[in-house]
Amino acid sequence: MEPIFQTENRRAKAGFSLAEVTLSVGIVASVLLPILGLLVGGAQLETTAQDRVAAADLAMQLVELATVDPSGHLEVHFIGSGSSQDETKSVLELSFSGSEVKFASFDLNGSYLGEITEGDFQNGMSVDRGALYLAKLELNQDEESSGSVQERPKSLWEYRITLETPATGASQYRERFVFPTRLAAP
Numbered sequence: 001m002e003p004i005f006q007t008e009n010r011r012a013k014a015g016f017s018l019a020e021v022t023l024s025v026g027i028v029a030s031v032l033l034p035i036l037g038l039l040v041g042g043a044q045l046e047t048t049a050q051d052r053v054a055a056a057d058l059a060m061q062l063v064e065l066a067t068v069d070p071s072g073h074l075e076v077h078f079i080g081s082g083s084s085q086d087e088t089k090s091v092l093e094l095s096f097s098g099s100e101v102k103f104a105s106f107d108l109n110g111s112y113l114g115e116i117t118e119g120d121f122q123n124g125m126s127v128d129r130g131a132l133y134l135a136k137l138e139l140n141q142d143e144e145s146s147g148s149v150q151e152r153p154k155s156l157w158e159y160r161i162t163l164e165t166p167a168t169g170a171s172q173y174r175e176r177f178v179f180p181t182r183l184a185a186p
Helices: 004-014 018-064 118-123
Strands: 066-068 073-079 089-095 100-106 112-115 133-141 156-165 175-184
Touching: 018 066, 018 133, 018 156, 018 175, 066 156, 066 175, 100 118, 118 133
Parallel strands: none
Antiparallel strands: 066 073, 073 089, 100 112, 100 133, 133 156, 156 175
16 A cells, blocks of 8 residues: 555646746747737738828829819819718819919818818817818929920829828828829810
8 A cells, every 4th residue: 555645746746847837938928929019010000001091092082083274273072071961062272373282181081171271281180170181282283294384285283192190190290191193184
């Protein structure tokens, strides 16, 4: 017959020692921490990609809805953000006169909220105004056409859209997307 104290001693040796547990936790942590870092980085990239897609969609809408005539009058039609019962049609107009710039604000869905001042564009807007994107719209006669000013067709215009988000931050802290394009007047 075996003594009882030897069985208890065998059970004590069957477990892991503190040194083994510490070593295994260290190995697991050294493997998992870089993986967690990749997950956080991937989430940040996904957010940036979503912002870029939303800005590109808004810029595409700004270009698609723009009409320009030979004199350089640009008109962009948006549906304003009124109450659901009283949707009003808002018109953003930009007329060429040397170089002109307009500033506008848009919400999360890309709905036009209205014109803003250059100061609002530079310094940001308060949260209660509901803007997420601030836009800087510029219209200039195309400078890259070959030939002198007299030889250039007067119907080609450079339309540059700069979108920044979030609207609540100052300009130097916002993410900026620039979409240059050209419009031809009939």
